[in-house]
Every structure is written in structure tokens, then in C-alpha cells.
Amino acid sequence: MKLRIISVGHKMPSWVEAACAEYIKRMPRELSLDIIEIKPDKRADGKNSAVVQEAEAKRILEAAGKDFLIACDERGQEITTIQLAEKLQFWQSLGRDVSIVVGGADGLHPSLKQQADWLWGLSKLTLPHAFVRVLLCEQLYRAYTVNQGHPYHRE
Numbered sequence: 001m002k003l004r005i006i007s008v009g010h011k012m013p014s015w016v017e018a019a020c021a022e023y024i025k026r027m028p029r030e031l032s033l034d035i036i037e038i039k040p041d042k043r044a045d046g047k048n049s050a051v052v053q054e055a056e057a058k059r060i061l062e063a064a065g066k067d068f069l070i071a072c073d074e075r076g077q078e079i080t081t082i083q084l085a086e087k088l089q090f091w092q093s094l095g096r097d098v099s100i101v102v103g104g105a106d107g108l109h110p111s112l113k114q115q116a117d118w119l120w121g122l123s124k125l126t127l128p129h130a131f132v133r134v135l136l137c138e139q140l141y142r143a144y145t146v147n148q149g150h151p152y153h154r155e
Contacts, residue, residue, distance in 0.1 A: 002097040003033045005136050006063050008056050008104030009129045010037045016130045023137035031092070031144060035133060036063050040104045053109035060112060064099035069116045071101045071108055072132065076119030081153060084139060085146035087118075102132050 020035060027033045041047070041055040068091060079087070091098045100120070101108065113119060122135065145152040 001031055001092050001095075003027075003031065003140055004064070004067065004097065004099045005033070005035045005102065005133060006038060006060050006099050007035060007102040007129065007133055008038045008040050008060070009102075010039055012130050012133065016133055019134040020137045023134075023141040026141050027144060033137065033140060035137075038063065038104075049106040050109070052104070052106045054111075056104055056106075057109035057112040060101055060108075061115070064101070065097075067097045067099040068094055069099055069101065070118045070120050071113050071116035072103070072122055072136075073108060073113055073119045074121055074124070074126075076121035078121040078123070081139065081142055082146060082155065085143040088140070088143045089147055100136060102129060102136070104129075 024033045024035075038056060038059050041052045043052055101112070101116070122132065127135070142153050
């Protein structure tokens with residue numbers, strides 16, 4: 001199974017690239033993790049937030065294809081690491097790849113959230129997009145290690 005983080009934004013700081021690369025390389029081949037960057041839509045020419053979100057949603061859905069779709073959303077379900085490990089096992093049982101979507105500065109278009117198989121609330125805090133990428137990579141790795149009985153996670 002492949003895990004994809006589809007994130008609106010580009011030109012991340014080097015610390016983000018380094019941190020994500022570290023967790024990506026730790027993942028096993030049978031549970032690979034990739035980051036797909038979606039270039040943010042510009043607000044030029046009088047585009048409002050909804051128009052920007054819609055354009056970005058179209059590119060996100062093209063990148064996700066038929067994957068099990070997870071949208072990170074502040075109103076989504078918040079879970080523990082152990083619950084994430086359980087979800088990871090469930091996703092693996094589906095026989096589909098999984099795409100986890102992180103919206104841009106304007107957020108995710110409502111239609112994309114409606115199409116998502118699950119809305120995931122990472123925190124009630126407002127998190128910078130760069131940090132969210134690192135957080136997702138680390139937590140997906142941690143969930144994998146929980147399922148493997150590896151001592152990385154201590155409960």
C-alpha cells in the first residue's frame with residue numbers, strides 16, 4: 001500500500017524536507033510514503049477564496065485518483081496515536097492506496113471535504129503547513145511502529 005500526503009504548497013524550508021525525508025526512509029517498502037506538492041492557486045485577477053479552493057481541489061483529486069481520501073480539517077475527528085495505528089491497519093485491509101490531503105492557505109473546498117472518506121482533525125491549534133507535513137510523516141511512521149510492536153512509541 002502507498003500512503004500519499006498531498007499538500008498544497010511548495011518551496012518548503014530545508015528543515016521540513018530533511019525531517020520528512022527521515023521518516024519517509026524509515027517506512028517499509030510495503031507501506032511507502034510520498035509527498036505530492038500541489039502548487040497553490042494565485043488570488044490574482046479578483047479570484048475569491050472559493051475559486052482558489054475549487055481550482056486546488058481539482059488538482060488534488062487528480063493526484064489522489066481512486067485512493068482512500070483523507071482530508072485534514074480543523075473540524076475533523078481528533079484521534080490518539082493508538083487509534084491512528086488501528087486506522088492504518090484498517091486502511092491496509094482495504095487494498096487501496098491512501099491519500100491524506102492538506103489544504104492551502106484558503107483551506108479545502110467543501111466539495112473535496114464531502115468526497116473525503118474521512119475528515120481528520122490534527123489539532124484545534126492552527127498549524128503551519130510545513131509543520132503539518134512533518135507531523136503527518138512522523139505520526140504515520142509512529143503508527144506503523146505501534147502495529148509492528150516496535151519500541152519507538154511508548155504508551
